[in-house]
Amino acid sequence: MSNSLTVHQRTTLSWAWLGVLPFLLFALLFLILPTLNIVIGAFQNPEGNFTLENIANLFKPSILDSYWISIKISLASALLGCIAGFLIAVAVVLGGLPRFIRSPIMTFSGVASNFAGVPLAFAFIATLGRVGLVTVLLRDWLGFNLYGTGFNILSFWGLTLTYLFFQIPLMILIITPALDGLKREWREAAAMLGASGFQYWRMVALPILWPALLGTFALLFANSFGAVATAYALTGSSLSIVPILLFAQIRGDVLHDPHLGYALAFGMILITMVANGLYLWMRARSERWMK
Amino acid sequence: MKISFLQRFSSWIILLLGILYFALPLLGTFEFSLRMKRGEYSLEAYRVILSDSRFQQTFSFSVMMALLTIVLGVLLIVPTAYWVRLKLPRWRPIIEFITLLPLVIPAIVIVFGYIRLYNTSSWLPLTGSSFGTDILMVCGYTTLALPYMYRAVDTGLRTLDIATLTEAAEILGANKITILFRVILPNVTVAILSGAFLTFAIVIGEFVFAALLNRPAFGPYMQLVGANRAYEPAALAIIAFGITWMCMGLIQLVTRLQKHTRIQAPR
Numbered sequence A: 001m002s003n004s005l006t007v008h009q010r011t012t013l014s015w016a017w018l019g020v021l022p023f024l025l026f027a028l029l030f031l032i033l034p035t036l037n038i039v040i041g042a043f044q045n046p047e048g049n050f051t052l053e054n055i056a057n058l059f060k061p062s063i064l065d066s067y068w069i070s071i072k073i074s075l076a077s078a079l080l081g082c083i084a085g086f087l088i089a090v091a092v093v094l095g096g097l098p099r100f101i102r103s104p105i106m107t108f109s110g111v112a113s114n115f116a117g118v119p120l121a122f123a124f125i126a127t128l129g130r131v132g133l134v135t136v137l138l139r140d141w142l143g144f145n146l147y148g149t150g151f152n153i154l155s156f157w158g159l160t161l162t163y164l165f166f167q168i169p170l171m172i173l174i175i176t177p178a179l180d181g182l183k184r185e186w187r188e189a190a191a192m193l194g195a196s197g198f199q200y201w202r203m204v205a206l207p208i209l210w211p212a213l214l215g216t217f218a219l220l221f222a223n224s225f226g227a228v229a230t231a232y233a234l235t236g237s238s239l240s241i242v243p244i245l246l247f248a249q250i251r252g253d254v255l256h257d258p259h260l261g262y263a264l265a266f267g268m269i270l271i272t273m274v275a276n277g278l279y280l281w282m283r284a285r286s287e288r289w290m291k
Numbered sequence B: 001m002k003i004s005f006l007q008r009f010s011s012w013i014i015l016l017l018g019i020l021y022f023a024l025p026l027l028g029t030f031e032f033s034l035r036m037k038r039g040e041y042s043l044e045a046y047r048v049i050l051s052d053s054r055f056q057q058t059f060s061f062s063v064m065m066a067l068l069t070i071v072l073g074v075l076l077i078v079p080t081a082y083w084v085r086l087k088l089p090r091w092r093p094i095i096e097f098i099t100l101l102p103l104v105i106p107a108i109v110i111v112f113g114y115i116r117l118y119n120t121s122s123w124l125p126l127t128g129s130s131f132g133t134d135i136l137m138v139c140g141y142t143t144l145a146l147p148y149m150y151r152a153v154d155t156g157l158r159t160l161d162i163a164t165l166t167e168a169a170e171i172l173g174a175n176k177i178t179i180l181f182r183v184i185l186p187n188v189t190v191a192i193l194s195g196a197f198l199t200f201a202i203v204i205g206e207f208v209f210a211a212l213l214n215r216p217a218f219g220p221y222m223q224l225v226g227a228n229r230a231y232e233p234a235a236l237a238i239i240a241f242g243i244t245w246m247c248m249g250l251i252q253l254v255t256r257l258q259k260h261t262r263i264q265a266p267r
Helices: A002-018 A021-042 A054-058 A062-093 A100-112 A118-128 A135-140 A156-180 A184-192 A197-225 A230-233 A244-250 A258-287 B005-034 B046-050 B053-085 B089-102 B107-117 B131-158 B162-172 B178-186 B189-204 B206-211 B217-226 B232-261
Strands: none
Touching: A021 A100, A021 A258, A021 B089, A021 B107, A021 B131, A021 B178, A054 A258, A062 A100, A062 A156, A062 A197, A062 A244, A062 A258, A062 B005, A100 A156, A100 B005, A118 A135, A118 A156, A118 A230, A118 B217, A118 B232, A135 A197, A135 B005, A156 A197, A156 A230, A156 B005, A184 A197, A184 B089, A197 B053, A197 B206, A230 A244, A230 B053, A230 B107, A230 B217, A244 A258, A244 B107, A244 B206, A258 B107, B005 B089, B005 B232, B046 B053, B046 B232, B053 B089, B053 B162, B053 B189, B053 B217, B089 B131, B107 B131, B131 B189, B131 B206, B162 B178, B162 B232, B178 B189, B217 B232
């Protein structure tokens, strides 16, 4: 009796499995196999044998420099994005601002976090480029020559400042629900035990928010690390960050070694994987408090 | 809890700084886009862009790509999400993990894989013809949209009692296809529309796939204009921002409409 039941269950299960087959096939063809192909290529020499030489070649100074500047830009834009986004979210949620500004800010954050790529680069060139609005206004009104300070929109700080346009809104979108999850009672309980506002933040709120903050930081890091279009439209190929180098490599084998190109891509996957893994892990941890 | 004057004051300062940072690039771009004619503000840059035949071609090409991506995405994701919720709840973490992968693997790596896997000397030479490349691009865009589309649809399904709906339809003699298109789909329209508008916003200005697969899309066109012209890129940026804004506005609109039209589930 019980035996026939398990057999029956097994057959229905095998049929049910077919329902997701189209999706799995699609994912295999257009997501998993292409990625695996690159990863495998990173560990092969031109003859198709296994080698670690491509990975070792990533540690050549020129390529290492690319990774380093990419990581620095991503760290800077993620850190500044986290801080600025957090401050704005705190001001809006807890800072005593009128309630009606919250909805437009969230809508704008949704728009701005999706406004990346080529047009974003144009916007910042028109604003902070050599004849951009802010550059000209600073010069004409305050007599301040922005480009005299060594600033250039096509540089590290220019790119970081541009990335913040989608990093800050993303932070606001993710951290606002977490701030909403801070219960009023916690603050009251802390106040009753004699905690100052600063002590409440340091010993209650920030420890609770910590996983969410760290997780979002990792997400923002990955977000800017993989961005190609903004950087390419902004700097052309004058700033040699990893995605730009990979773009040039795919277009015309600038490294003169296809397999080094696969290794370069593999390195990118590795870094975004670690960052996203951290994000997902931290998100799972922070949800414990947010029930 | 009382909020002190100092807190309120610093909140306003932070907000104003934030508004300044986000408004200046938009104002700057808009102002710049009006400066094409010397000595006066005019819409000349917009006129030049909108009457450029390559703008019209690339823009309609990208709109087409976006629409096809949305159709393929819906056909692929709605049945899958429905089926997983109904019959394969244990598969959910796996399917969800796969849909999150496009956020982990940079788009440039995925397209690199396409070029390797589907080149002219491969088993499926999609990049050999422009039609094949377009198919590949729609599949690629669908992959990029997976995380957003799947999450939107899955959230929409969560609020439905799928098992009861399916059973009721089966008792009335509906087959699986009928259930999917006439029972499930109408109930998740809002979720699908939200996913669709987001997909549209992503695909319309997408650059990496189109540039590396060498297709005449709006993203590479914008880049080309940016490299060669002065005032037109600013006009393009304003147009692109308007499109993104419109898509997000439509998402809000349909979500708000849903709150009014949806029949409340019995408690």
